[in-house]
Amino acid sequence: MYSFEYQHPKTVADVAAVLASDPDAKVVAGGMTLIPTLKQRLAMPSALVDLRDIAELRGVRADGDTIVIGAMTPHADVAYDATVRDRIPALAHLARHIGDAQVRNRGTIGGSIANADPAADYPAAVVGLNATIVTSTREIAADDFFTAMFETALEEGEIVTAVRFPVPKRAGYAKFKHPASRYAVVGVMVAETAGGVRVAVTGAGPSVFRVAEMEQALAGSFSPDALAGISVPADGLNSDIHASADYRAHLVTLMAKRAVVAATG
């Protein structure tokens, strides 16, 4: 780790001010990716701006037909929140299976989606449930947020403050976890929302993506059998020592079916 300044402002405005004055400063939420990166000397920020003291960024609340989760809410809080469990159980289930207990108690939803790791679980929830990302300056639709591997629509100095999830009619999440890291090799969120059926896949590609053919099939019949014969091409999917692209393609269909079972079970 190289040395850096450490700041922990009390308001979002103060964060913006620090970031504006120091282009080499970096925001830290739970630090689940950033801290290991720093320890390996793979990043050299001038300052860390820790969001831990900003109370308004933390917590879960229901707002009409939506659930709003503060950016600094740890995964464990989402997993065990009574409202989330009651109204979007698939989201609680997803949060409960992220990483391990340490990660779930330190890692945050805002940190996860801002980092946009291709194997993170939350992007499948954000896109699959058609959430809205609330930032320090604006609101961004889920479909516009994740732009590429580790890339989002966030601009310099812009931070995620909350994620707003509309409550779906039903939803299910199925994940094939990486045996070592417990990230998603393939994770699929299937949801029947006010705007139609959505199928969002994480882990399989460079960034979370939707599968239109599956969405159409499920709109016709919301059952696992509706997905028979539908698969995504292996071309362009991730491939590594744990899962090749064609295995991932196979798992996308399989996890989608299991997500439908979870949603209807």
Added chain:
Amino acid sequence: MTMQQNPAKATGIGASVKRVEDYRFLTGRGRYTDDMNKPGQLHAFIVRSPHAHATIVSIDTTEAEQAPGVHTVITGAEMKAAGIGSLPCGWLIKSKDGMAMKEPPHLPLAADKVRYVGDQVAVVVAETLNQAKDAAELIAIEYDELPATVATATAAGATGAPVHDEAPDNVCYDWEWGDKAKTDEAFAKAAHVAKLDLVNNRLIPNAMEPRAAIGEYDRGSEEYTLTTTSQNPQLIRLLLCGFTMGLPEHKVRVVAPDVGGGFGSKIYHYAEEVIVVFAARKLGRPVKWTAERTESFMSDAHGRDHVTHVELAMDDAGTFLGLRVNTTANMGAYLSTFSSCIPTILYATLLSGQYKTPAIYAEVKAVFTNTVPVDAYRGAGRPEACYLIERIVDVAARQTGIDKAELRRRNFITPEMMPYDTPVGLQYDSGDFARNLNDALEMIDYAGFPARKAEAASRGKLRGIGFASYIEACGIAPSNVAGALGARAGLYDSAEVRFHPTGSVSVMVGVHSHGQGHETTFAQIVAERLGVPMDKVEIVHGDSARTPFGMGTYGSRSLAVGGMAMMKAIDKVIAKSKKIAAHLLEASADDIEFADGTFRVAGTDKTIGIAEIAGAAYIPHNYPLDELEPGLDEQAFYDPKNFTFPNGTQICEVEIDPETGITKIIRFVAVDDFGRVINPMIVEGQVHGGLVQGIGQALLENCVYDEDSGQLLTGSFMDYTMPRADDVPSFEVKTNEVLCTTNALGVKGCGEAGTIGGAACVMNAVCDALDIAHMDMPASPERVWRTLRDKQAPMAAE
């Protein structure tokens, strides 16, 4: 005399006493090497090679030496010029043609070439670790990259740049064992021959505590102290003094304090131990190095890594006639301390397994590659032997249609045949293999398996059952036999039993505990034998200045060898005490009986307790000074008559989800014969830990190198899958005690057993579930899925 009279009985042999170590380990009060900070201590950071194979063209340390806080930057050239020697290999293996194995030098810091990613190139010593790391970035090293040799199977004779000029074909040795002609004859008359090609995958040990070392040098007394994460501090002192640093032993103390797991990887003399001692002498300040986890992955000796072809000849009835084995074993880039004997002496000698196979012949070719050195890893050679035997037996059962249990039973060596001379050089002293198998079959309900398989099928799952009937050789010895086989060290052990004047006892042992619970089990034995309360017994280990010379802990040897040395010392204490008692009770020593801590004149009520004897020995006012020395402090060395042979049968049942390829272990049963069991709870813990490592190899763990670049692809826990609690079932274990006949305790050893059979047991179940002859480890989900897919549609693989 009743049991109630002796408080030591409740904690004696056979009692599940809770570990005396637990308080300090469970409450964070253990003292590990990295917990220690010496006054004036500096920190070492090691610059490691980013290349698998390269010539070092130049190293410029000028800028780094001037960086803040830096005391010195050391390179291989400096250590070489100072006469620092090569890290030695402790076992000489000779090739078929009688030539000695190739032993290229292994300098603590590479001087001319780097040979694996992680090879030590330079050391920065600074006031703080961060300063050392900052300075390390200022060292300019120019490398000239060479082609890397990586894959085991193709290393021998690989074109390109050999790993060492001393071995132009990359072959370290080409060794054979057993009777080739007799084995060829057996195959010539065989009715069935089962054949198999298999890979024993490479593993990274990953002890919970990373390696660490602190070097100290006192210019006034000229004394050195090395504190290190070692399984055998006395051996490290021997190698440090006799080979690498060239120091007089009376000036060197090696301490291995609390050590958080070893599994073999902390047996060896490592470069970092030499580096911190060298740096401490140079600077006159203590120097500490602690591995970061990434460093552990790329610098701790790895395990296994064999490519093998095996054939088993049988007659019509499935009786084994002969076994033929051809193995290529990966040594990595250099010979680690015991590397050469693992795929030879600890492997081929076990190829008889539990079976009366009359003819066995093995060839083993050891190759150098541009990878981390490979050495003993829990089980060390014996899991490799067990894996191929138990796999080929299952293949044979599949081929002949004979039930797997029946085929094993038909070929078992029986208790009546003990002691049994195997065709591969060992003499098994005892064991009832069929009983272990039968008990395990009953525990798992073998007869009910078809119904369970059918029920699983109704849920879309593939259920399989697998066996492993293993035997291992532990407590490697006698020393003269080991010496004749190439060992360059003795394999005895030692203990000193020191009675204190007021009745407590310190026992100094040459073996080392790094998770095995010796401080408990050894104290149980002492308490029972001497009849003193267990809380008055302390077991001292891990410090060359306090303990007699012993060879440390590995190969499940501590109790069978070190425990026997302790027994001998105890016997000496009792013998001397009898003479003192005879004097005090005014009787003949021949008339003195000893039991439960009390000496008695036979047939009388004249008695005296052992604590009083100790008092008399240290305050010898009424004492036979003409015949006896004062004091009660005895030392013993013990060299075993034979190896010990723990054995048993493991059975597991797995269910495979054919859609994902995920294998789940449903049940796991282990019936083990460890000889006499001292502490059943600790033994059970050892079995559990061993099984988890066996399961890890079978389903999860796999060290992967990029075959072109030689980069380690599984260099962190993000990619190297360590087994976790939710990956394993709740184990059902049982012990069948058949006492070892070659040591007085009757013990055989239990530290490795779970790992010896575990991988074979799981893979046999996986292959059974998939209804295939073989697949290689690890049976990861994708491999299983692919195997099923290829099996269902062999043409579709095009």
